[in-house]
Amino acid sequence: MCMSLVAALAGAEGKGSGPPPREGFSRLTSADAERAVVGNLCRCTGYRPIADACKSFAADVDLEDLGLNSFWKKGDAHVDKLPPYKEGSIGAFPEFLKAEIRASLRIDKCMSARVMAGSESSWHRPRSVEEYYRLIASDSFDGSGTKVVVGNTSSGVYREAEVYDRYIDLRDIPELNSVSKDSEGVQIGAATSISLVIEILRREGDDCKDVIFGKIADHMEKVSSHYVRNTATLGGNLVMAQRDEFPSDIATILLAAGSSVCIQVSSGKLNVTLDEFLEMPPCDYKALLLSISVPHCTPDNVSSSAGAVNMTGDKTESSLLFETYRAAPRPLGNAVAYLNCAFFAQISSDESSGSLILEKLHLAFGAFGTRHAIRARDVEKYLVGKPISASVLLEACNVLKKIIVPKEGTTHSAYRSSLAVAFLFTFLYPMTKRNVKPARSARLNGHAASDTNGNPNCPPSADIDLSLKETNSVESGLHSNDHILESCKQIVEISKDYLPVGIPAKKVGAELQASGEAVYVDDIPSPEGCLYGAFVYSTKPLAHVNSIELDPSLEQVKTVAVITVKDIPEGGGNFGANTIFGPEPLFGDPLTQCAGEPLGIVVAETRNFANIAAKRAVVNYSTETLDSPVLSIEEAVRRCSYFETPPFLLPQNIGDFSKEMEEADQKIYSAEVKLNSQYYFYMETQTALAIPDEDNCMVVYSSSQCPEAAQNNIARCLGLPCHNVRVITRRVGGGFGGKAVRSLPVATACALAAFKLHRPVRMYLDRKTDMIMTGGRHPMKICYSIGFKSDGKVTGLHVDLFINAGMTMDVSPIIPHNFIEALKKYNWGAFSYDAKICKTNISTRSAMRGPGEVQGSYVAEAIIEHVASVLSTDANLVRQRNIHTVESLALFHSECLENALGYTLPSICNQLTASANYQYRSEIIQTFNKTSQWKKRGLSFVPIVHKVLSRPTPGKVSILNDGFVSKRILHSWGFWFIPKLRSCC
Known part of the structure; x- marks a missing residue:
């Protein structure tokens, strides 16, 4: 979050436009500060205080909107007390870190190297399309084990289960980074970052008054997070949509805009529409996406889409409308949409009848459980040329229902289908109300129609100026909100009855955690000779495990061992966790009870190798003589x-x-x-580091809420006395109960592997494995x-x-x-x-x-x-x-x-x-709900009771030689807390 804010501050400084900010503040706006931390997760602190800290840098922020008076005494909140911000004070990337990176890559000139060869893989950076094709045509190239990359952000979406020994980086090819424009539109190189594409479209839209570019840019800001957009490329996003069935927002909105692409193949360049590109067979390394063309929409270019353009003829008046929509779990972005869509329409108004007629229409839908974004051509064909009325709209929705059918297995399939109908209704509904004769100055304005927050209950805001007397029920749904926070004043009244209890206090480790200096288990440097472990888990809910075999094709993966139940030492036991209600096994043997139960651990020399080998391990099952599993x-x-x-x-x-x-x-x-x-969705997944110690002892660093239970369980598994096992937990990167009992199998498995191999072993579960194995509520x-x-x-x-x-x-x-x-x-x-x-x-x-x-x-x-x-x-x-x-x-x-x-x-x-x-307030809400057809409000009052039990808590006070006093309190499960250190009088 801190790095996201620093990047936003640097970006605001780089613009350098507009009047200088107030002294002590940056050029950052409150809206920019909010967007800087979009997509970051915090389950403890909450979004509001983090947003307040970010907005404190903004020159346009209201001090009372920051809630700072919760830490200052009443009436004592002043701007002067905020640390001043100095423009240009953001530090550059340290040179010594650059040197370390170069050294680790075994190259002399990292930025200029065209081939970087390591012990396990090579990195190629061709400087032209011709050089790229010469590379893939060379004798040493067979296409296997090769990955073509630019930003390589796809690895965050599709976790790599393959081992690549060759990477080809396309970022230095000029043709893929060029941007040009002509009377038809803008041509953008495929290797251009999404953030730069947003800037280009905004600039071009302002220069030629092209509203479509601004609408596309607005929607693109909902794609992933700011720092991902800085690296991810426009071409990479479209290739993932075409090849990997990625639910891309960008493909959908560009499809509605009538975009086209230029592809380089062995026979030459090929220009195709985006629709044709998505329908092609999946791209491989032989086809290179060069550029994407986005057409203009200006008063002189009717074929493009815009939000508010008029073209007046002798008998009719035409307007163009372009809107985009999406519904997603998080409205401001960084979440894959349940459904996205974009609509372009050219509308004419018949002066004699006053009705609106669709002359041209593009309806694009994506992310609803289909291979790629599609055009709803049957709906377009039905609507074009017809005056828009309620009956026509109803029939169009019925036709659309037959088209938007998610494939089998798609989650929330009924909801996605209903979203498509709702968004189409949102777009077309105002046209059914425009039965008046428009004047020459009538226009379509899209002041709030781009409901990219995903509210399907809002009718569109596209509105003809002569028809502003819409009913309140419609107007109540016109406006959408692109901000999570608007304005708020935080007032905390502190009771003096139990002082100092109730006074807001800063957390002891706040500075360490906010600065990133706090050391979690995965931050501990790996000891010399450290190995990495990954679980092989069952994919069957109830089956006998006959054998576990590694994929023989993974010769380059340096696998050290596979640890199973047979490797538990004599005197130990198959204990993965233990509570007062009984133990549970570490490994399923010989019967696995559920999909996700650990079967063994693959230990390798790198974490990536361990994960790949574990995912591609072959487990042989048999289900004879077994009943069907109980799954509900x-x-x-x-x-x-x-x-x-x-x-x-x-x-x-x-x-x-x-x-x-x-x-x-x-x-x-x-x-x-x-x-x-x-x-649980803690930030830090289950993790542990086990280090064999002298005299048959074991030291385990575990991210556990129950280190005492971890110590006991590890000792029982290894057959050691408890005093031979030392478990260290300095802090936990989020728990919510998930790091209590469910952390024990990870710590125990890690200790078993280290005990068996006599080398340090660490494990850090990837998010998917963690979700499969850990369970939940x-x-x-x-x-x-x-x-x-x-x-x-x-x-x-x-x-x-x-x-x-x-x-x-x-x-x-x-x-x-x-x-x-x-x-x-x-x-x-x-x-x-x-x-x-x-x-x-x-x-x-x-x-x-x-x-x-x-x-x-x-x-x-x-x-x-x-x-x-x-x-x-x-x-x-x-x-x-x-x-x-x-x-x-x-x-x-x-x-x-x-x-x-x-x-x-x-x-x-x-x-x-x-x-x-x-x-x-209830009466106001009832009145609002009676008059509002599209939006409803509610007010909830819920009492909650919780039994508070008091119990004696052990404490330890140490008086040190220098006069300081150290107080330690035993909280639970073996945790000793140090609440404060203070000097003796």
């Missing part, structure tokens, strides 16, 4: 596949459910809620029956809870308790439940941030909302009817109630609703 909760229930839950962990039922149901005015039977799993199925009065008071609730634990127990037995305790945040009258922990053939699920509690609270709110829906009343009224009284709290949470004065939840709720003006 429903199948587990049908086959009674359950883990036993210790009775002492299950809360008691409350009251008589059957009796209370009889007294209810209304009843709901067998309602169902399903909750899926959730991946427990999937659940909840069935409930509930009775309630006509005023919303619940009389009785019964819940059937089914938890998918995966193949082993882990800590799953605690989940029912946590779920029920969170569910009991409301007074359900009588309450009963039945909980089952299902044993299935999927990867083990483990504790994750609020295990069971998140699901329990969610289900409680789902039940309240269901009751409110049946009664057609405000859900908040139902919540108030069922919030605990002191009497009901004694039944549901008796252990937590010491006296009546200690229960403050009702008063807190009342205070919050009053301070937030809940009732007033």
